[in-house]
Amino acid sequence: MPQLPIPGTFRAQDFGRPKPALGPVPTGNVETVKNAIDAQWSVIVTGKPPSMAKSEAAWLQSAIEKASDADAPQLRKHIASKIAASNLQATTDEVKAWIGSLQGTPNVTVEPNLPPAVGPAHPPVGPGIIGGGGTVTDAQTVQDFNREPPASNYKLNLQAANNVFHSQHERLSDLFSAFIMVPGPNGQPTPLLGPDGKPLKAPTHMVGQKEEDIRLIAYNDDLGVKQADIARYLDEGEIAIAIKHHSPKPDSDEKEMMKLQCTHIEIAVGVRDADGEKGAVTLNNPQNYQNGLFGEPVYPMIFVKPKFPPHFDNKPELKKAYVDNIRTWLVIANTFTNFPGDYNGGDPLATRSPEQIKVLGDKLLQALCGTPAERQSAISWLRDKKNEVYCAELAHVALNLGLHVPLNKETLGERFDAVKAALASKDFLSENDNGDKAKLISLKMAPSSLKAVSEVVPDLQITGVGEGINKNFGQGLAVEPFTVADIIHQFIQKTVPREKLGEAVGSQIQAGMLARAKPSLYDQLGMGAASLLTDAEKLAALDAAGVSHFGTPPNMTYMDAAQKKPLHKAYESAFSALPDTDPRKAKRAGLDDFYDNKLIPGVAKDWTAEGGYPAFKAMVKTALLPVAQSITSPRDDGTGAFAPPHMFLARATDMIENPTAWNINKGFFQWQYLGHGLHSSMLTPKAA
Numbered sequence: 001m002p003q004l005p006i007p008g009t010f011r012a013q014d015f016g017r018p019k020p021a022l023g024p025v026p027t028g029n030v031e032t033v034k035n036a037i038d039a040q041w042s043v044i045v046t047g048k049p050p051s052m053a054k055s056e057a058a059w060l061q062s063a064i065e066k067a068s069d070a071d072a073p074q075l076r077k078h079i080a081s082k083i084a085a086s087n088l089q090a091t092t093d094e095v096k097a098w099i100g101s102l103q104g105t106p107n108v109t110v111e112p113n114l115p116p117a118v119g120p121a122h123p124p125v126g127p128g129i130i131g132g133g134g135t136v137t138d139a140q141t142v143q144d145f146n147r148e149p150p151a152s153n154y155k156l157n158l159q160a161a162n163n164v165f166h167s168q169h170e171r172l173s174d175l176f177s178a179f180i181m182v183p184g185p186n187g188q189p190t191p192l193l194g195p196d197g198k199p200l201k202a203p204t205h206m207v208g209q210k211e212e213d214i215r216l217i218a219y220n221d222d223l224g225v226k227q228a229d230i231a232r233y234l235d236e237g238e239i240a241i242a243i244k245h246h247s248p249k250p251d252s253d254e255k256e257m258m259k260l261q262c263t264h265i266e267i268a269v270g271v272r273d274a275d276g277e278k279g280a281v282t283l284n285n286p287q288n289y290q291n292g293l294f295g296e297p298v299y300p301m302i303f304v305k306p307k308f309p310p311h312f313d314n315k316p317e318l319k320k321a322y323v324d325n326i327r328t329w330l331v332i333a334n335t336f337t338n339f340p341g342d343y344n345g346g347d348p349l350a351t352r353s354p355e356q357i358k359v360l361g362d363k364l365l366q367a368l369c370g371t372p373a374e375r376q377s378a379i380s381w382l383r384d385k386k387n388e389v390y391c392a393e394l395a396h397v398a399l400n401l402g403l404h405v406p407l408n409k410e411t412l413g414e415r416f417d418a419v420k421a422a423l424a425s426k427d428f429l430s431e432n433d434n435g436d437k438a439k440l441i442s443l444k445m446a447p448s449s450l451k452a453v454s455e456v457v458p459d460l461q462i463t464g465v466g467e468g469i470n471k472n473f474g475q476g477l478a479v480e481p482f483t484v485a486d487i488i489h490q491f492i493q494k495t496v497p498r499e500k501l502g503e504a505v506g507s508q509i510q511a512g513m514l515a516r517a518k519p520s521l522y523d524q525l526g527m528g529a530a531s532l533l534t535d536a537e538k539l540a541a542l543d544a545a546g547v548s549h550f551g552t553p554p555n556m557t558y559m560d561a562a563q564k565k566p567l568h569k570a571y572e573s574a575f576s577a578l579p580d581t582d583p584r585k586a587k588r589a590g591l592d593d594f595y596d597n598k599l600i601p602g603v604a605k606d607w608t609a610e611g612g613y614p615a616f617k618a619m620v621k622t623a624l625l626p627v628a629q630s631i632t633s634p635r636d637d638g639t640g641a642f643a644p645p646h647m648f649l650a651r652a653t654d655m656i657e658n659p660t661a662w663n664i665n666k667g668f669f670q671w672q673y674l675g676h677g678l679h680s681s682m683l684t685p686k687a688a
Contacts, residue, residue, distance in 0.1 A: 015095070034074075050087065060079055144316040154216045156175075160682040164681065175205075175678075238305075245261050245262045266301075287434045302649065304672060309457065309669070327441065335438070396481070423445065491517070528572075533574060541574035602619060
């Protein structure tokens with residue numbers, strides 16, 4: 001936060017542009033100006049509780065500055081009395097300090113310490129090195145970040161939704177459930193029909209909610225930043241993960257089925273616009289995606305909030321300090337990380353432990369405010385393929401940096417002043433293609449007493465990470481990343497409700513889906529023939545199969561399922577023809593054996609005689625998943641570790657369905673359901 005002026009030196013320019021809705025700044029004798037202010041007070045006093053933003057302070061301060069030296073003190077006193085009578089709350093520390101100066105209190109902002117944290121003291125921190133706490137947190141006006149969300153103001157207009165999605169949904173829950181697909185007469189996937197002749201669905205995107213408990217949140221990019229309904233759930237500075245998905249109109253590509261139709265993660269942030277009105281924006285990788293807003297009607301989302309574990313109960317000021325730290329790191333990471341070209345598989349997760357998170361944070365700070373040589377080196381490192389960050393990884397990075405690297409002097413050492421100056425000016429956002437939206441986001445240094453969560457939560461043990469599952473992969477991270485085993489497990493559990501269908505039917509459907517999804521899963525893991533063959537080998541394979549390629553191997557990321565099938569077939573055929581001595585064969589031999597000889601047979605078995613679905617679940621947990629983990633556990637180069645968009649859906653659903661199952665090995669955060677975002681064109685306001 002910028003250094004505030006000494007008492008009596010505030011200027012209207014400190015607050016930006018005056019609120020246009022208030023009209024011209026009044027001038028004239030003191031009584032005329034007082035009357036003009038009184039006439040506009042109903043525009044200034046808005047919200048519950050009433051609040052004052054920078055744009056309103058700018059208008060009032062401008063009136064004071066335009067008054068004569070004799071009249072200015074009277075105006076200041078008049079405005080102070082109006083504010084006191086209205087019980088206004090300041091929305092920023094600058095406005096709070098300005099109100100204090102009007103009332104004769106010192107115009108100085110002091111950084112309060114948070115309540116004493118549990119855990120050891122900070123170790124000594126070397127100059128300029130990440131390792132340990134910095135900005136203003138007003139503990140007296142903090143509301144709980146994980147307060148109960150408000151009820152929805154909307155109900156679904158089913159006909160409008162069906163027109164948008166070109167669908168025939170019959171009820172709200174249909175939009176957030178997936179057809180259970182089986183091969184049709186022509187070999188193409190077709191929905192499985194139930195006893196009533198209607199397609200059966202799995203509640204893949206319900207996030208553990210009953211239909212009557214679904215909260216609908218309206219978005220509409222035509223409103224720009226003024227997303228008033230989203231702002232009901234996200235106050236200024238608050239964040240949520242927005243899981244973008246295609247559940248209402250699913251893609252038939254097996255890879256998208258494997259990913260539960262989740263195709264993007266954006267981070268929603270509550271802001272105030274230039275008029276001081278509450279709204280929301282999004283940060284994305286790539287930066288210009290969705291123009292920093294929420295997307296078209298056919299591309300809805302689910303909003304979930306990180307939920308702090310029980311240690312933070314009754315500590316709203318501590319939650320706020322971490323959320324402020326996460327949000328600030330988010331803007332820095334969004335500006336300087338790079339979006340990978342191959343984001344749909346083949347992009348290993350480089351940040352798989354708190355220590356690796358700190359390495360990335362160090363590079364980001366060098367890019368933010370290092371010397372020219374440091375900036376050049378850091379930017380080069382961030383552009384390296386293995387350090388690129390795609391959409392869901394941006395959320396992963398920001399959450400973890402915010403938890404483990406407080407932006408305060410205790411952590412930053414000699415870097416503190418440079419980081420503070422860079423965040424105050426926001427000049428670095430000129431390098432962000434979404435800079436106009438990012439500039440609306442409040443950036444803060446962390447309170448001096450803020451520590452990494454490993455020093456605050458007594459039972460959060462941070463250990464190493466590397467080869468094998470005995471290294472406590474993901475321990476201490478905000479969300480435990482996915483392994484191959486997680487991707488397979490979530491796919492078979494979430495898309496086919498075997499416990500409802502019964503063993504005889506469920507086993508065959510799950511096994512069939514796994515068999516059909518194998519090429520797509522391998523591609524997603526960077527283990528498919530398309531990933532392992534060279535470009536020359538792929539061209540030769542397409543030529544041999546008579547598949548047109550226009551001179552270069554097609555980029556399958558942007559192809560639909562029907563277009564991909566002949567390419568998959570040609571590439572896999574060429575891969576099979578490679579000599580057995582080719583090291584690429586050995587690279588996936590263990591995975592092939594597991595998939596073909598253990599996974600599919602185990603899933604295809606009818607476990608009725610052994611006890612039914614509970615016996616199947618036990619077999620998956622004790623036999624299949626450990627083998628999958630041992631074969632495909634994350635490697636030191638990041639292969640085998642993933643942070644796909646549906647990781648957030650799956651982790652949130654599991655936690656919300658079983659809220660007592662918080663476990664430090666499954667991620668630091670629990671998750672809070674806010675609501676399902678639908679475009680306002682398919683919503684109808686509820687009757688008052």
